[in-house]
Structures are given as structure tokens and as C-alpha cells.
Amino acid sequence: MDYIKILQEIKSEIEPLLCKGKVADYIPALAEVNPDRFAMSIQLLDGRIFEIGQCDWRFSIQSISKIFAFTLVLKLLHQDLCPRMGHEPSGNPFNSLVQLEYEKGIPRNPFINAGAIVVTDILTSHYKEETFEVIMRFIQELSDDSSVSFDAQVANSEEENGFRNLALVNMMKSFGNINNSIFEIMRTYFHQCSISMSSKQLCRAMLFLANHGKDPLCGKEFITESQSKRISSLMLTCGHYDASGDFAFRVGLPGKSGVGGGIVAIIPNLMSLCVYSPRLNENGNSLAGTKALELFTTKTGFSIF
Numbered sequence: 162m163d164y165i166k167i168l169q170e171i172k173s174e175i176e177p178l179l180c181k182g183k184v185a186d187y188i189p190a191l192a193e194v195n196p197d198r199f200a201m202s203i204q205l206l207d208g209r210i211f212e213i214g215q216c217d218w219r220f221s222i223q224s225i226s227k228i229f230a231f232t233l234v235l236k237l238l239h240q241d242l243c244p245r246m247g248h249e250p251s252g253n254p255f256n257s258l259v260q261l262e263y264e265k266g267i268p269r270n271p272f273i274n275a276g277a278i279v280v281t282d283i284l285t286s287h288y289k290e291e292t293f294e295v296i297m298r299f300i301q302e303l304s305d306d307s308s309v310s311f312d313a314q315v316a317n318s319e320e321e322n323g324f325r326n327l328a329l330v331n332m333m334k335s336f337g338n339i340n341n342s343i344f345e346i347m348r349t350y351f352h353q354c355s356i357s358m359s360s361k362q363l364c365r366a367m368l369f370l371a372n373h374g375k376d377p378l379c380g381k382e383f384i385t386e387s388q389s390k391r392i393s394s395l396m397l398t399c400g401h402y403d404a405s406g407d408f409a410f411r412v413g414l415p416g417k418s419g420v421g422g423g424i425v426a427i428i429p430n431l432m433s434l435c436v437y438s439p440r441l442n443e444n445g446n447s448l449a450g451t452k453a454l455e456l457f458t459t460k461t462g463f464s465i466f
């Protein structure tokens with residue numbers, strides 16, 4: 162398969178879309194990014210990388226971090242799902258409050274904000290004030306790159322403007338689904354969202370999931386095959402909030418987006434993928450990025466179906 166040719170075709174076909182959509186501005190620091198950047202990387206299980214665009218440019222991974230924090234919690238608890246949350250798509254925006262009230266503070270899944278905040282709470286009960294360091298080190302280990310770090314300006318900007326997230330955590334606390342200090346949990350959550358990575362680094366960090374939980378390059382088994390199956394299933398059904406069905410329909414792969422404009426995806430037994438384009442559609446997912454992944458699976462014929 163001539164991956165470079167396919168990536169070049171995709172780049173030229175999505176060109177007209179790169180000016181469509183809107184960067185996230187509810188986190189002021191994210192509104193300052195150059196909206197025109199584009200990058201797409203794929204990494205095969207044998208380590209070969211194919212890429213196009215600005216693949217070394219580090220962007221805010223935002224909700225993509227939810228995969229890594231959730232992985233860490235399953236690893237810690239030796240379970241396939243963390244307690245205190247469900248595994249159903251929410252059909253609602255990532256920061257919706259309404260459903261959480263109806264469902265008595267139990268988040269639908271770990272990939273909406275409420276679920277990710279509970280994940281942070283569980284990690285905090287165990288790792289205390291070191292929780293963010295533990296998450297950071299885990300991502301560095303997965304990406305085999307100790308230079309991965311976070312953007313303090315983005316973290317502060319979110320801390321100062323994260324009113325909805327504070328509402329979510331307070332609502333869950335009122336239902337008894339949060340155990341630690343709200344201040345401490347939210348600091349960690351905002352810092353985790355502010356981690357910056359390139360599309361190349363994200364592909365490397367996702368490779369273990371494309372290989373049933375085991376890093377194909379260093380051989381380390383990060384999680385069990387069963388846990389890997391559950392995470393990938395949740396990515397397929399819940400990775401894009403209220404557009405998860407649409408993403409599965411168009412792309413046919415487990416994926417996860419972030420409001421920073423990145424999307425990661427995996428093709429089990431074959432490769433990990435990452436695309437970056439910061440202008441978002443109305444569901445908060447990269448507009449051109451979603452199309453690029455759709456074109457990739459259409460052109461290659463690779464998908465999980």
C-alpha cells in the first residue's frame with residue numbers, strides 16, 4: 162500500500178475544508194492557535210511512520226488525554242471498567258449537565274467530561290498529590306518520549322474559565338460520586354487536558370491499543386487484551402460525544418477527539434493514526450480531521466468492519 166500517496170491525496174482533497182469550522186474559544190488560550198495547521202500521521206505495528214503536514218507540531222491533546230487516564234485507572238484497579246460510571250454513549254455534548262442530574266451524578270461513560278473527572282478522582286484517591294505526575298509519566302512511557310510535557314498557559318486558562326466543568330464536579334459531589342477535594346481534582350484534570358503532543362507522538366502513544374494492550378515495539382504489556390478491547394469499544398461508541406455515531410458511520414474505527422483539534426484512531430492489528438486540524442465542527446470535533454480519517458478508510462478499505 163502506498164501510504165504516502167494516499168496521505169497526499171487526502172491532504173489535497175481536504176484543503177477546501179481547512180478553512181471551515183471554528184477553533185475552540187471557550188478556553189481562551191486555545192483560541193490563540195494558528196487555525197490553519199494540518200498534520201496526519203500513521204504508525205504501523207512494525208514501527209514504520211508515514212506522515213504529511215506539520216507532524217512535529219505539538220498541540221493541546223485535551224480530551225484525547227481521557228484515553229490515557231482511563232487506561233491508567235483500569236490498570237490500577239485490575240478491572241475492565243471503572244466503577245461509578247457507565248459505558249453507554251451519552252448522545253449529549255461533552256460538557257452537558259442535564260443528563261448528569263437525571264442520572265444522579267453517574268456519568269454515562271469515561272470519555273465525556275463528567276466521566277473523565279470521576280477517573281481523575283479515582284486516580285487521586287490512590288496517587289494523591291502525585292496524580293498529575295503519574296499521568297504525565299504514563300503518557301511519556303506510552304509515547305516512548307520523555308520530552309512530552311504540558312502547557313501551563315492552557316492549564317491556567319482552563320482553570321480560570323472552566324465553569325461548566327466546575328458545575329459538573331459539584332453536581333457529582335452532591336450525589337456522592339466524588340471523594341477528593343474538588344480543587345485538587347480539577348487542577349489535575351485541567352493539567353491533563355493541557356498536555357501538548359504532536360501527531361507523531363500521539364500515534365506512538367496509541368500503538369499499544371492497536372496491538373491489544375501490548376506495545377509492539379518494546380514488547381511491554383501495558384494492559385490486558387480484555388481491557389484493551391473495552392477501551393477500544395468505548396472509543397468506537399463514545400469517542401466523539403454526541404457525534405460518536407456519525408464518526409463510526411463515516412470512519413468505521415475506534416477514535417477519540419479533543420477540542421484542541423486532534424483525533425486519534427486505531428486499526429486493530431495494523432496501525433494507529435492521528436490527525437490534527439484545529440477548526441472544529443459543531444460537536445467540538447476537528448472538522449477536516451474527521452473527513453481526513455473518513456477518506457483514509459475509504460481509500461485503503463481498512464476499517465474494523
Ligand code: GLN
Nearest residue numbers: 223224255274354419420
Ligand atoms: N479540557 C476540555 C474541557 O474539559 C476538554 C474537552 C474536549 O476536548 N472535548 O472542556
